[in-house]
Amino acid sequence: MAPRTVLLTVANLLIPVAILVFATGFFPYKPFMPGLAEYEEIGFSESLGKNWQSPPDAPFDKVVFMVVDALRSDFVYGEDSGMSFVQSLIRDGTALPFTAHATSPTITMPRVKAITTGSIPSFVDVILNFAESDTTSTLATQDTWLAQIKAKDFETGKGKLVMYGDDTWLKLFPDVFERADGTSSFFVSNVDLDVQDFTEVDNNVTRHVPNELLNSDWNAMIMHYLGLDHIGHKAGPKSPNMVPKQVEMDGIVRDIYSAIENEEHLANTLFVLCGDHGMNDGGNHGGSSPGETSPALVFMSPKLTKITKLADRQSPVKPKNEGEFEYYRMVEQSDIAPTLAGLLGFPVPQNNLGVFLEDFLGFWDAPLDRAQLLYRNAKQMKKIVAAKYTNLKFHESLPRGNVASECVGGTDVTDGQKLACLWQNVIASVMDDKDDSTYFYEFMHTAQETMSSTASNYNLPRLFMGTGLALLICVLSFFTLPSFQPVTLAGVYFSLSLVLYAILMFASSYVEEEHNFWYWTTSGWFMCLFFSNMRKEWYNNWIFHPAIMALAIHRVVRRWNQTGQKYAGADDIVNSGIFHGRNSIILWALIGATYMDITIRLARHVARSIATFDAEQKARKNVEIHSTDQNRMFGTIAVIPLCGTAVIFKLAFTAKDAPELTSGLSTSLMAKVETLELVGLARMVFGGLLLSGCWITFAEWIRSNKRKKRGAQGNGDLAVTLFDLTTLFLLTQTKAQNIPLYFLFRLQYFFLSLLTLTPTAATLTTLLLSQTTFFALGNSNAISSIDLSNAYNGISGYNIVAVGALVFLSNWAGPLYWSLAGLLLLGQHGQPQRHINTQELHVADWVAREREWLNELARKEDKGREVRKGTREWSRHVAVLTFWTGVMLVGVMGACTALRQHLFIWTVFSPKFLFAMAWGIAWQAGVTVGIGGLVWWVGSW
Numbered sequence: 001m002a003p004r005t006v007l008l009t010v011a012n013l014l015i016p017v018a019i020l021v022f023a024t025g026f027f028p029y030k031p032f033m034p035g036l037a038e039y040e041e042i043g044f045s046e047s048l049g050k051n052w053q054s055p056p057d058a059p060f061d062k063v064v065f066m067v068v069d070a071l072r073s074d075f076v077y078g079e080d081s082g083m084s085f086v087q088s089l090i091r092d093g094t095a096l097p098f099t100a101h102a103t104s105p106t107i108t109m110p111r112v113k114a115i116t117t118g119s120i121p122s123f124v125d126v127i128l129n130f131a132e133s134d135t136t137s138t139l140a141t142q143d144t145w146l147a148q149i150k151a152k153d154f155e156t157g158k159g160k161l162v163m164y165g166d167d168t169w170l171k172l173f174p175d176v177f178e179r180a181d182g183t184s185s186f187f188v189s190n191v192d193l194d195v196q197d198f199t200e201v202d203n204n205v206t207r208h209v210p211n212e213l214l215n216s217d218w219n220a221m222i223m224h225y226l227g228l229d230h231i232g233h234k235a236g237p238k239s240p241n242m243v244p245k246q247v248e249m250d251g252i253v254r255d256i257y258s259a260i261e262n263e264e265h266l267a268n269t270l271f272v273l274c275g276d277h278g279m280n281d282g283g284n285h286g287g288s289s290p291g292e293t294s295p296a297l298v299f300m301s302p303k304l305t306k307i308t309k310l311a312d313r314q315s316p317v318k319p320k321n322e323g324e325f326e327y328y329r330m331v332e333q334s335d336i337a338p339t340l341a342g343l344l345g346f347p348v349p350q351n352n353l354g355v356f357l358e359d360f361l362g363f364w365d366a367p368l369d370r371a372q373l374l375y376r377n378a379k380q381m382k383k384i385v386a387a388k389y390t391n392l393k394f395h396e397s398l399p400r401g402n403v404a405s406e407c408v409g410g411t412d413v414t415d416g417q418k419l420a421c422l423w424q425n426v427i428a429s430v431m432d433d434k435d436d437s438t439y440f441y442e443f444m445h446t447a448q449e450t451m452s453s454t455a456s457n458y459n460l461p462r463l464f465m466g467t468g469l470a471l472l473i474c475v476l477s478f479f480t481l482p483s484f485q486p487v488t489l490a491g492v493y494f495s496l497s498l499v500l501y502a503i504l505m506f507a508s509s510y511v512e513e514e515h516n517f518w519y520w521t522t523s524g525w526f527m528c529l530f531f532s533n534m535r536k537e538w539y540n541n542w543i544f545h546p547a548i549m550a551l552a553i554h555r556v557v558r559r560w561n562q563t564g565q566k567y568a569g570a571d572d573i574v575n576s577g578i579f580h581g582r583n584s585i586i587l588w589a590l591i592g593a594t595y596m597d598i599t600i601r602l603a604r605h606v607a608r609s610i611a612t613f614d615a616e617q618k619a620r621k622n623v624e625i626h627s628t629d630q631n632r633m634f635g636t637i638a639v640i641p642l643c644g645t646a647v648i649f650k651l652a653f654t655a656k657d658a659p660e661l662t663s664g665l666s667t668s669l670m671a672k673v674e675t676l677e678l679v680g681l682a683r684m685v686f687g688g689l690l691l692s693g694c695w696i697t698f699a700e701w702i703r704s705n706k707r708k709k710r711g712a713q714g715n716g717d718l719a720v721t722l723f724d725l726t727t728l729f730l731l732t733q734t735k736a737q738n739i740p741l742y743f744l745f746r747l748q749y750f751f752l753s754l755l756t757l758t759p760t761a762a763t764l765t766t767l768l769l770s771q772t773t774f775f776a777l778g779n780s781n782a783i784s785s786i787d788l789s790n791a792y793n794g795i796s797g798y799n800i801v802a803v804g805a806l807v808f809l810s811n812w813a814g815p816l817y818w819s820l821a822g823l824l825l826l827g828q829h830g831q832p833q834r835h836i837n838t839q840e841l842h843v844a845d846w847v848a849r850e851r852e853w854l855n856e857l858a859r860k861e862d863k864g865r866e867v868r869k870g871t872r873e874w875s876r877h878v879a880v881l882t883f884w885t886g887v888m889l890v891g892v893m894g895a896c897t898a899l900r901q902h903l904f905i906w907t908v909f910s911p912k913f914l915f916a917m918a919w920g921i922a923w924q925a926g927v928t929v930g931i932g933g934l935v936w937w938v939g940s941w
Contacts, residue, residue, distance in 0.1 A: 018893075
């Protein structure tokens with residue numbers, strides 16, 4: 001094996017190693033205090049009396065905790081909300097509304113952890129959230145309000161809990177529930193999107209509610225509804241299914257609240273309705289936009305009239321700021337845990353950073369009860385603060401009246417010193433027996449803000465080791481790069497782009513708007529291609545120059561979907577209305593043109609394979625076999641069912657996923673299409689693609705053997721075939737409104753193939769268009785941009801491998817397309833015979849074929865040299881992309897390490913590192929080396 005090949009192999013093997021090492025240092029499991037909290041002696045008996053030691057009586061002994069996934073605040077409180085009954089309870093004073101701030105990452109597992117423990121979860125839960133079978137994220141050994149209820153001695157014995165809905169709760173709390181029925185939070189089957197996805201998934205929860213409301217043996221009933229979140233992922237918050245779903249949830253709230261009012265055993269039941277997170281304008285979540293971080297939180301009970309006399313009872317209301325989602329008072333989602341602890345009478349969980357909500361203090365008339373409740377919450381938080389700032393003293397006693405002067409004066413102190421001072425104020429307030437909660441809340445809110453913003457427990461040696469390995473990847477791949485002599489335009493442009501990209505990774509705003517870098521870099525490269533490929537015949541018609549045409553198409557592509565953060569809601573082609581309503585016929589005309597193009601190309605490939613087995617042509621020895629008119633006819637007949645099924649699947653899927661995109665089509669046609677089973681259609685498409693690929697590969701293998709006997713060289717037909725089959729697969733995995741982009745990609749490829757591209761230029765073009773199309777399809781560096789709508793095509797049961805693969809392929813469809821298209825551009829370098837469409841030569845032109853055969857014999861002795869040249873071009877292509885991956889990892893890892901204390905470390909840089917993981921492992925190893933290597937190899941047959 002050549003030294004260059006060894007270096008390149010080692011460099012690629014180090015990519016996942018470097019990423020894994022860095023990830024374990026950047027996303028460590030946070031340490032926590034094991035065991036359950038217990039009521040402790042809190043002192044001050046001499047000054048405050050023995051009653052101070054007994055926990056105050058709790059106003060409730062049961063809780064119904066109803067989570068509606070992605071329940072954004074405006075879905076409950078807004079004027080367009082379908083939850084009229086909840087709004088009536090707010091007006092009556094029997095419901096207390098809040099907007100609960102959910103910190104990033106806004107996905108289910110970390111949000112459930114925050115709600116139940118009161119702590120700030122680790123960002124690594126983003127990854128674990130996608131692993132349906134993961135059990136390492138369990139909260140079995142951590143203190144939560146569920147564990148406290150289970151351990152509490154009620155009048156009926158130890159606490160019992162029941163749960164129905166999202167099985168994330170079952171994974172987090174194994175062996176906790178007396179009765180449970182879980183539903184997969186990720187399985188969004190497209191058997192019937194309207195019925196199973198949006199309704200049946202919630203009916204599986206609701207069917208248990210009537211019986212459980214009649215049972216008196218439980219102390220906590222948890223429900224987690226998924227339908228509203230699924231609607232958001234499928235069609236966004238403005239979907240026509242959204243308000244009906246809100247009405248359905250409102251009806252369930254009505255039934256439960258009526259039971260609380262009428263059933264004696266539910267008289268002391270607290271009813272909590274909340275969202276685990278919200279959603280953005282696209283219906284997704286995971287990021288830090290206002291819509292994603294602003295779920296609703298409502299406490300309901302007839303008893304609440306005691307404390308809501310002065311509350312704002314107006315409902316519906318407008319948000320405090322236009323375009324935002326803050327309704328009523330904003331609280332932290334972690335505040336739920338200590339609030340439930342006080343209302344149900346159990347100790348605050350040990351790892352809690354939440355604050356008891358002041359609105360509920362009115363349940364206790366005695367000032368000492370209120371003070372004790374807040375003191376126990378503050379003391380629990382003080383333990384976490386003291387564990388963080390071990391060099392400071394947090395005393396449990398203080399001379400009476402001694403309030404720390406530095407806290408009052410606001411002198412310049414560290415966060416730890418400020419908290420130590422505020423704690424002294426708490427002690428002083430208790431000893432002075434003041435009926436004033438000011439000092440308690442000042443300490444707790446400051447501790448909450450400080451500890452929540454404190455950097456993770458980074459493992460710096462691993463961060464440096466991971467970054468060092470990424471640097472080693474750069475060094476190893478650098479020595480495998482093509483020679484820089486002579487200096488080429490592509491080499492200079494590539495180097496400048498790399499340096500600029502690595503620098504921009506240290507700016508949070510540029511990371512959020514990374515698409516602009518690739519859009520402008522690609523535009524600049526097309527202009528470079530224009531000037532470097534300018535010939536005399538183009539002087540008068542320069543506007544039709546292939547590079548200019550590619551640039552013009554690029555301008556349309558970048559306007560197709562608006563992405564990023566700053567202008568996420570700005571106008572784009574997809575959302576301009578041109579494809580909606582009656583205008584949807586325009587969209588489907590473009591989709592039809594795209595499918596027609598791929599059908600014609602696949603028909604030629606199948607015709608060529610049929611010609612391989614044509615008896616008449618097989619009888620002609622030593623002659624390249626070509627397609628006849630009959631072969632082409634049979635090829636078309638064979639391909640139409642496959643492509644037709646693909647179109648029908650996409651039509652049926654869109655009708656249920658985004659009906660506004662099909663409303664301009666025939667009503668009778670859509671009525672028939674909507675009755676079709678999507679899983680079966682998708683499987684037919686995938687099966688047809690697999691069979692077609694196997695058949696054509698077998699035919700090309702036979703042709704290859706015949707060419708070898710003649711000493712002829714392959715012309716890359718199988719590589720083109722696999723590219724076209726992959727394109728049809730990618731169309732199946734792409735949203736309907738983005739399918740016309742592939743027709744534009746095809747035109748771009750055509751114009752680029754007319755240019756004279758060096759191997760480095762072809763590779764650079766591949767890199768630029770891979771990155772550009774990733775963003776052009778609507779993706780960004782925010783987790784909320786990950787599209788799950790096509791992740792379950794053809795799947796009737798959750799399979800982490802299959803779903804994970806489809807998630808990647810559907811979100812990285814553009815880069816995969818250009819990775820393969822780039823190989824075809826690379827393959828045409830120095831081999832003009834690959835431009836000859838031999839399928840179009842007439843069969844009767846026997847003389848021309850004989851001449852071609854003689855020319856092939858004349859080139860026989862050059863075959864070995866050509867093979868070695870092709871291998872060298874491929875290895876250099878991989879070397880350039882490996883070097884790019886190494887530089888990308890160094891930039892991202894360096895930024896995450898240097899800016900680990902940055903305000904946006906978890907909202908900007910951490911998501912970027914997760915995407916860098918996907919680019920480094922799945923794209924570089926899986927696509928560039930894996931799939932790309934396979935296509936390049938078969939292209940030499």
